[in-house]
Amino acid sequence: MKKLNWGMIGGGEGSQIGPAHRLGALADGNFVLAAGALDHNAEKGRAYAQSLGVAADRAYGDWQEMLKGESGREDRVDLVTVATPNSTHFEITKAFLEGGFNVLCEKPMTMTVEEGEEIVKIAAKTGKICAVNYCYSAYPMVREMREMVRSGQLGKVRLIVTNFSHGHHGDATDADNPRVRWRYDPAMAGVSGQFADCGIHALHMASFIAGDTVRSLSADFASTIPSRQLEDDAMVNFRLEGGTVGRLWTSSVAIGRQHGFDIQVFGETGGMRWRSEEPNQVYYTPVGGRTQIMEKGDSGLSDEAQRLSRVAIAHPEGFPLAVANIYVDLASALRGERRDGLPTAEDGLRSMAAVHQAVASATKQGEWVDARPPMYR
Amino acid sequence: MKKLNWGMIGGGEGSQIGPAHRLGALADGNFVLAAGALDHNAEKGRAYAQSLGVAADRAYGDWQEMLKGESGREDRVDLVTVATPNSTHFEITKAFLEGGFNVLCEKPMTMTVEEGEEIVKIAAKTGKICAVNYCYSAYPMVREMREMVRSGQLGKVRLIVTNFSHGHHGDATDADNPRVRWRYDPAMAGVSGQFADCGIHALHMASFIAGDTVRSLSADFASTIPSRQLEDDAMVNFRLEGGTVGRLWTSSVAIGRQHGFDIQVFGETGGMRWRSEEPNQVYYTPVGGRTQIMEKGDSGLSDEAQRLSRVAIAHPEGFPLAVANIYVDLASALRGERRDGLPTAEDGLRSMAAVHQAVASATKQGEWVDARPPMYR
């Protein structure tokens, strides 16, 4: 099978997200790194790209140069990954979509709802793929949960309870550490801290598994370390369009929780739960029955879960391979096979609307607000 | 040591709570069952009491008869346990307190806030013990957590997150089962369903461990099974007087959760968590350090935790012995040794105020309300 050409913007030497994307794209052999503008320092970016095997003429100094260079090539990249600082996602994604490229954008896709709506419209107009990296949704057992809901195994979903709460920003004496501080500074992080950073993954997951979207929400934000201007702890109650009740807690001061992303889904005829720190199992309970431990790789799982698992039952697969699964799905989409499962620009937009509306609700003492982007109301 | 005379109201043959109290009172040899009015059927109650070793003249037909009979005796019961239907707790507790008896009342202590205030005043006036059976607070490791907060090991408590969520009422086809239905029927259960039934234990625990009381709250209630008039799922955000942020989720439709009572406490210098289904361990994490597993019976624990543990480290002790620990503390209190730790009428009153105010908040779309009883505002 022909390899796909892949380009990357951001993810330079020393970044954490760069290696995760490279491993994700390369692990299954679908992509070759053909082009890149990896660093805000043009020279360093060019050199690093070449050290990773990119040809000299495709090791670009910045994204504008890359857009121009690739646009003129017959063997132009099939996919561009945008892994730059958050505030630049919109501009770059927009430019590449308009240039006729397929894009995988890191989250958040944009900083405002208006920008999000613009991206959605451009993606629709161009017909290009615009995926957003909600990678937790690509764990095989998360896909299994979605299939279980789809196939009616839980009946109507009544209730979803999800947490994304860690304790890595719980040390007040470390709060001025630049690696931590920017997340709670509106000038750098935007309108929301922990909810925009982590909570939004949990909200996407709830929608993803339920196969439904968020209609309304009510938020309670707290800055438990008083020097912070943005929230480090948040509770968001929500309702999906179909009436499902949602409860989402996210925190960065939950000392002792390491990753702390869990989800529980309760329907009319069963319940199930999944933990990101034990991602290869789902605990499923049919109403009136015993809890069953479902294992990744078990022959009884859905095709969808099998497709995204590489090794036999009880050989754990972890986070880097969930990212890789996003690239597996991108490769399928680029080859015209399927797009189902890929988080889209619509997901990116809905997340941004939820963030802004949660901030509005929290400001108004938890008043219930419409969580939908204007274009979907 | 002289045994204490114990009397019981309610808890007749076939009741579930009767055996739990008898085991609790008898297990450690502090009490003898000296009197009882065990059943609303007078004859059955008298016979059953005698079968349990109560003398014929102290096997009463109803609580009024018992109040009169015991009041006239020199060897009157040292303690009366009230384990009757919820709506009768107030009347009986009030009568016995006024008669000069010490009382352990099952929760809820009353149905209204006004009744609760009345009990608190009577208890204060008479100087008698009026304890309420928030028995989870008597697990040794829960006491250890309270000691850890007291001694400053966690610094200021920033955040408490607690769940009491099970799935035993999740079957809609069983919703008309009388054992289930009454809990969601205002005529029988009062103003609240699941929050009053289970959530209130979690709210008490948060206050108990933090050593602080609830100031305000905001509630989101849902009846996920539509035929129910009262909530079967609730989220309550709250604030303690000292500013601690609280988050409490309670549900009876969380299919697959068995008991589901957990609490996490996060402070400036550490976090900890405890699960009712694994009650002999606390997971404690100092800020910046590794999570440690603390075990009941370990020699390094507080005197308070040691005092309420009967068998060596890693021999689990369960729920019935948490109830027994309430009786251990009652025996101490009756012997004039200590009252610390016993849940009091004040706790019963604060719980009732929280229930009523949560209902008010939920009715007003989650508006934040004062959670305190009027007499404490």
Next chain:
Amino acid sequence: MKKLNWGMIGGGEGSQIGPAHRLGALADGNFVLAAGALDHNAEKGRAYAQSLGVAADRAYGDWQEMLKGESGREDRVDLVTVATPNSTHFEITKAFLEGGFNVLCEKPMTMTVEEGEEIVKIAAKTGKICAVNYCYSAYPMVREMREMVRSGQLGKVRLIVTNFSHGHHGDATDADNPRVRWRYDPAMAGVSGQFADCGIHALHMASFIAGDTVRSLSADFASTIPSRQLEDDAMVNFRLEGGTVGRLWTSSVAIGRQHGFDIQVFGETGGMRWRSEEPNQVYYTPVGGRTQIMEKGDSGLSDEAQRLSRVAIAHPEGFPLAVANIYVDLASALRGERRDGLPTAEDGLRSMAAVHQAVASATKQGEWVDARPPMYR
């Protein structure tokens, strides 16, 4: 129901085992403590017994006095518990059986195989109950496992793997502590250390659940702390009469393991496992199917498991109530209802034979030996 008269030998003030037996006997209201010879110091024993409510004329100075005193009474004790130092169990148990009393003996029942055979014969001749306190077998979920084997749910049992390994004697600097040292001193502990102390519970459990007895074994003993004359770590491979393969590891130097008594049972059509630190669950897996979590108190369990559970599903019950279940079964047996489930003198004898034969095997470099007492060969 008439209370049964209970007498106790040993278990004086400050002992650990005394309170466990008193809680066990009293918790469910079947017994009253009617007589006792609680201490090797006669005066202290008499005083302590009276403090526990024993009448002065039945608070005896030693077991001989108690045997004589009780033998002459019409209301003689229905049951005698022997909780004295190990080396005295044989003599006392023998005397009381011959005197026509029913006995619950702490383990080990005897120090030699010959003594064990003698007790078995006396118990058979007199028709009296001679139970041995293998109390782990009385956990509800252990009984459930036995019922599952009995009913054929696992098919033929192929393999049992059990561990009873803790780390509480792992500190070499504490090895001379008298509380620890005696266990590894042949003058006090007999022929075996850790295997006789803990391993034997695991071996009994294997037989109990499988409904079969040990035919042969091979042992590897180690004194990992070199100053010890007896083993602090042992591996015993064994075979049951029906061919089941057994593997038993026991250790007291497994630092970090707290209680560490687990059992796994594997048959033709399923497997299951149970841990003493999480005693209210069994993990059961049908061949080719998913693992199921079985919970104490679940309505689908056997009558046997239900009978020995006091509180609802997911309210944990712990070790003291497993001891209490032995007394529940003793009360049933004394009332002529059933004897099934009670560990017997035969169990005590088979255990002692296994200990002596394991020592013999270990001495002979793990040679396979007949594990049966001579009278059962």
Next chain:
Amino acid sequence: MKKLNWGMIGGGEGSQIGPAHRLGALADGNFVLAAGALDHNAEKGRAYAQSLGVAADRAYGDWQEMLKGESGREDRVDLVTVATPNSTHFEITKAFLEGGFNVLCEKPMTMTVEEGEEIVKIAAKTGKICAVNYCYSAYPMVREMREMVRSGQLGKVRLIVTNFSHGHHGDATDADNPRVRWRYDPAMAGVSGQFADCGIHALHMASFIAGDTVRSLSADFASTIPSRQLEDDAMVNFRLEGGTVGRLWTSSVAIGRQHGFDIQVFGETGGMRWRSEEPNQVYYTPVGGRTQIMEKGDSGLSDEAQRLSRVAIAHPEGFPLAVANIYVDLASALRGERRDGLPTAEDGLRSMAAVHQAVASATKQGEWVDARPPMYR
């Protein structure tokens, strides 16, 4: 950094091990697949290699052709992975080593001890790398355990207890399934079934963490499914050179265990345990202290553990990336940086000697035997 040329023998289309090696080699970008003889069907092998990006002249029909072809090239492969059927490992590994190539051989390295000794000698003579794929040893937290032993944190290691027991061959009705049957057929599997297949990983791990080698052992083998000629369950007691006591249980009929590879290490001053199904944590207990949960990615870990971890704390990494870590270490070795940690031909030889000696011991009723290869006695 220049990419290394990698060649693969075996691992053709549809094999399970091929993708695991390709992911392992490619994930971190150190290697390019430059040559291959992937299939026993020459044409299919050539075509598949080219579909994976191998140039036509390096897509070989068999390993002999590849040996010849690569030997003549300046850009010959830096590393050859041998992932063919077990019985061919020796021949191919030998030929490539003698041809001056570096080799990663799947386990078992050979079928006999004599062959193993030959490989060790050839590797020593040529100075080439001959690694064996004991990939579990490359999990970051396994390396951490080895570092903890090395640095003396546990004191002298007294005891190692390890299990590699699953239930995937527990269905007797499936025993004739060719995928299962060959493992228990001496004509195909050699002298041992489950011990050679899985147990040997556990034995290697014990040596690897302890930094010591196996001196003697005693084995008890069982074929719990009677039609099997080779063991499906085995217990091996062993001693390391330094006196450490070892206990190893391996089974393929432990229904309900999925992967089931665990190890516990107990020393003078602490104990620790690790489970392959939760590979990112180690539970460590200092003597007299509380159990601590150590997490992959935690900043307090050794450089060795950090080096082999790709994503932040609490993002799990699984089995495929443990295989990838073997390739990370191979790349380091090929670049002359370090060889420490890589499982070697000596490991492969010692494993084979242990297998043959365990069979000998089991045949002689568990007699203790020397486990060392003759050349190391």
